[in-house]
Amino acid sequence: MNSDMTIGKLAVLLAVSSNNEENKIFKKGEELGYKLFKGRAGSMDGEKIFAAVETAAKRRGIIQNQYREEHTLYHSILDAFHGVCRGELALGSILRSVGLIFSVVRGPRLAGDYSDGEWLAVALYGTIGAPIKGFEHEVMGLGINNI
Amino acid sequence: MNSDMTIGKLAVLLAVSSNNEENKIFKKGEELGYKLFKGRAGSMDGEKIFAAVETAAKRRGIIQNQYREEHTLYHSILDAFHGVCRGELALGSILRSVGLIFSVVRGPRLAGDYSDGEWLAVALYGTIGAPIKGFEHEVMGLGINNI
Amino acid sequence: MNSDMTIGKLAVLLAVSSNNEENKIFKKGEELGYKLFKGRAGSMDGEKIFAAVETAAKRRGIIQNQYREEHTLYHSILDAFHGVCRGELALGSILRSVGLIFSVVRGPRLAGDYSDGEWLAVALYGTIGAPIKGFEHEVMGLGINNI
Amino acid sequence: MNSDMTIGKLAVLLAVSSNNEENKIFKKGEELGYKLFKGRAGSMDGEKIFAAVETAAKRRGIIQNQYREEHTLYHSILDAFHGVCRGELALGSILRSVGLIFSVVRGPRLAGDYSDGEWLAVALYGTIGAPIKGFEHEVMGLGINNI
Amino acid sequence: MNSDMTIGKLAVLLAVSSNNEENKIFKKGEELGYKLFKGRAGSMDGEKIFAAVETAAKRRGIIQNQYREEHTLYHSILDAFHGVCRGELALGSILRSVGLIFSVVRGPRLAGDYSDGEWLAVALYGTIGAPIKGFEHEVMGLGINNI
Amino acid sequence: MNSDMTIGKLAVLLAVSSNNEENKIFKKGEELGYKLFKGRAGSMDGEKIFAAVETAAKRRGIIQNQYREEHTLYHSILDAFHGVCRGELALGSILRSVGLIFSVVRGPRLAGDYSDGEWLAVALYGTIGAPIKGFEHEVMGLGINNI
Ligand SMILES: [Mg+2]
Ligand SMILES: [Mg+2]
Ligand SMILES: [Mg+2]
Ligand SMILES: [Mg+2]
Ligand SMILES: [Mg+2]
Ligand SMILES: [Mg+2]
Numbered sequence: 044m045n046s047d048m049t050i051g052k053l054a055v056l057l058a059v060s061s062n063n064e065e066n067k068i069f070k071k072g073e074e075l076g077y078k079l080f081k082g083r084a085g086s087m088d089g090e091k092i093f094a095a096v097e098t099a100a101k102r103r104g105i106i107q108n109q110y111r112e113e114h115t116l117y118h119s120i121l122d123a124f125h126g127v128c129r130g131e132l133a134l135g136s137i138l139r140s141v142g143l144i145f146s147v148v149r150g151p152r153l154a155g156d157y158s159d160g161e162w163l164a165v166a167l168y169g170t171i172g173a174p175i176k177g178f179e180h181e182v183m184g185l186g187i188n189n190i
Numbered sequence: 191m192n193s194d195m196t197i198g199k200l201a202v203l204l205a206v207s208s209n210n211e212e213n214k215i216f217k218k219g220e221e222l223g224y225k226l227f228k229g230r231a232g233s234m235d236g237e238k239i240f241a242a243v244e245t246a247a248k249r250r251g252i253i254q255n256q257y258r259e260e261h262t263l264y265h266s267i268l269d270a271f272h273g274v275c276r277g278e279l280a281l282g283s284i285l286r287s288v289g290l291i292f293s294v295v296r297g298p299r300l301a302g303d304y305s306d307g308e309w310l311a312v313a314l315y316g317t318i319g320a321p322i323k324g325f326e327h328e329v330m331g332l333g334i335n336n337i
Numbered sequence: 338m339n340s341d342m343t344i345g346k347l348a349v350l351l352a353v354s355s356n357n358e359e360n361k362i363f364k365k366g367e368e369l370g371y372k373l374f375k376g377r378a379g380s381m382d383g384e385k386i387f388a389a390v391e392t393a394a395k396r397r398g399i400i401q402n403q404y405r406e407e408h409t410l411y412h413s414i415l416d417a418f419h420g421v422c423r424g425e426l427a428l429g430s431i432l433r434s435v436g437l438i439f440s441v442v443r444g445p446r447l448a449g450d451y452s453d454g455e456w457l458a459v460a461l462y463g464t465i466g467a468p469i470k471g472f473e474h475e476v477m478g479l480g481i482n483n484i
Numbered sequence: 485m486n487s488d489m490t491i492g493k494l495a496v497l498l499a500v501s502s503n504n505e506e507n508k509i510f511k512k513g514e515e516l517g518y519k520l521f522k523g524r525a526g527s528m529d530g531e532k533i534f535a536a537v538e539t540a541a542k543r544r545g546i547i548q549n550q551y552r553e554e555h556t557l558y559h560s561i562l563d564a565f566h567g568v569c570r571g572e573l574a575l576g577s578i579l580r581s582v583g584l585i586f587s588v589v590r591g592p593r594l595a596g597d598y599s600d601g602e603w604l605a606v607a608l609y610g611t612i613g614a615p616i617k618g619f620e621h622e623v624m625g626l627g628i629n630n631i
Numbered sequence: 632m633n634s635d636m637t638i639g640k641l642a643v644l645l646a647v648s649s650n651n652e653e654n655k656i657f658k659k660g661e662e663l664g665y666k667l668f669k670g671r672a673g674s675m676d677g678e679k680i681f682a683a684v685e686t687a688a689k690r691r692g693i694i695q696n697q698y699r700e701e702h703t704l705y706h707s708i709l710d711a712f713h714g715v716c717r718g719e720l721a722l723g724s725i726l727r728s729v730g731l732i733f734s735v736v737r738g739p740r741l742a743g744d745y746s747d748g749e750w751l752a753v754a755l756y757g758t759i760g761a762p763i764k765g766f767e768h769e770v771m772g773l774g775i776n777n778i
Numbered sequence: 779m780n781s782d783m784t785i786g787k788l789a790v791l792l793a794v795s796s797n798n799e800e801n802k803i804f805k806k807g808e809e810l811g812y813k814l815f816k817g818r819a820g821s822m823d824g825e826k827i828f829a830a831v832e833t834a835a836k837r838r839g840i841i842q843n844q845y846r847e848e849h850t851l852y853h854s855i856l857d858a859f860h861g862v863c864r865g866e867l868a869l870g871s872i873l874r875s876v877g878l879i880f881s882v883v884r885g886p887r888l889a890g891d892y893s894d895g896e897w898l899a900v901a902l903y904g905t906i907g908a909p910i911k912g913f914e915h916e917v918m919g920l921g922i923n924n925i
Contacts, residue, residue, distance in 0.1 A: 089427070113472055125275075129272035131718065135531060136573075138530075138531040184331075185273065187327040188327075188849070236724045237724055240726035256600065257766045260761060260763070262630060278856075280868070283871070285852075307552050319845075320848060325848055341796070349918055383579075384576060405777035420861030420920065423857045423861065423921070454699050474922040476922075477920035478918070479861065479916065479918035482915075497647065502635070562717075563717045567717065605769070621775045622639025622752070623639070624643055624771060624772070626770060676871065698912060
């Protein structure tokens, strides 16, 4: 892994990592001073994706239970969700569902550079498709905002 | 790297990889039967991103110079570009520019499983921001279509 | 209040006015020959906002129960709703709800100038946010169409 | 009917044709080597439109029950649905419903020219409007993708 | 042609008609009391499509040179352009261009029924594609508003 | 003016105020601890609107020349621009231009309540229309983000 690590690359790598790869990424990220979390959410209802990420990020202490932090998180999820949906923020209402792994990372944009304060990155990675087993392809989204 | 490799994960890893990581990914992808390419494109003009990916994909023989293959590639770039732009497919006209690394991968959705034919994945990874050095954050997009 | 009053400014001022300010605006608008109405609607379901505005506008006689007038009203609400949603016309499905004050104003684009017929303005003003008390910020939208 | 028939024109003509016109179009299309189907779907729920077209296309053998064919069909419906919705892929959530006739056509882009393989066209034609009888106007959408 | 003719069907049929079919449609439409026009416009610049339709509609007397009529026309072109672009109102900036035939029709929603006043329909039909000859597929859009 | 003043209402009132009304709003806002600015920008090029607001906000010291502050400002302009454009972030490319007054306000969401830190509001108010004098109607947008 590159030593020029960034918040977005960390979020992306954590989201796409398999179970045996993820510990290395958690360790590397934490050494670099980031807070990181990874979870799963699948649904035809977009709000369940948002709720899963928000709940996890609060419970794990990645954000404080304060509106300005929640607002930054919300817009990072929303930005990442655009990458998943690619043009229309709709799942069930256009007959598709997602199975996603999400990661949330908090820290500087560039590892070790605190001159521009803290940022929050959300990555969403998984599959989107019809409600038929195996009828799906991969999707990915990334959202980053200042916290 | 997981042995359950997929076309989208390959495209994402290739796009975010640093120079010393990318050879391992090319090698792994080629062993699994994929065609892969990685390039760079930066602009305030969206069409230059599209043109750079299309030109590279044709020149490297990842797609044939035939409309149905070009159409699949175009829509994969477009899908990935949605992840980069997150809601409005505009760069210069809303005063922002991108510096992107792109990857193009051709092969089966799941490594080794040719039962559903060939697919094409495009990943775009880099930064978006104001026309001021360092005023930028990371973005990522992924587009996958049947070829 | 400016004597160069316009239909949109009237709608905006009426929507953002507090209880003690609104009578002055109603009076001013009516003197200038406008029909005006103000109401409230809050929901995670977009259709409830549309229904509240449409029902009020018909009941108060701001529009006639005729399709071409309803169509103009509908598109004015839709235009204003874009300002509220800012990119994705979704509320509950992306885990957010709104509490809105709406105004509907009918009359000329510029007060006193009937040379271009009647127009309809809808303003929506209030808050959008998470389903947590106080986790919300203000939003505003305005839609204007010929009737 | 023009002898320079194309897949999109066939889909459009079939969708807008009245009962006594449609047989001529079916016959012409089949003579030219196309597979064609026409059906009806109406709802405030977008997913019911998608489901109706997908079910009909599979049952009539226009597509095979294979993901890459379903994926092409899905994106063709989605493209056509953009023409119906014109900016926001939402029906009931913005208080409107549709009554649509759909056509699905499979074959070459230009009749008789198989040099670029098979394509799939979906046309949607009908009315959109308020949940009040007669408060509606016509809409049309067309989506075409390589299969 | 169906005797239950409507403004949208007329616009669609006129736009997709070949040279030898169009006279029949013009004649039928005019007998039913509609004003109709058909023209051509192709570009990578969206504004040229808008300008071509607006100029033609004014020159042919389909709309008067008055803002409220121009506004209705503008929004009808915009609605139709959504069908052409299917999600992102962009042409050259995402490396694509269109070659379109447009029709403009003015009259009642349903032929002979003047109870709901006059409406304006714009249909756009043609091809969209890469700037490579033959690398293109058909598109269609329809926009209807009260005038 | 209501004593329960909020950042968004201040931005909206400042943007719609006439020359003789604006001093009262500036004074009220400053008494409540807000930084406020008002300017003008008109163009067929969206980027000129963004540039005008960014330049003014920096020059007047409403934001510091630091990326995280610029990023918050950028997204607030973008949110407000959605209200102006209502569905498609395009001006000249769909043959329309805007003449806008903008306001930028920095301070707490609710006057006097610093418990949730500072926020930034951008309001855009003016007209949108065809490139023909007087062929235009009013538009309004508001964007608010945590700084
Ligand atoms: Mg940003
Ligand atoms: Mg897909
Ligand atoms: Mg308008
Ligand atoms: Mg296409
Ligand atoms: Mg309509
Ligand atoms: Mg917000």
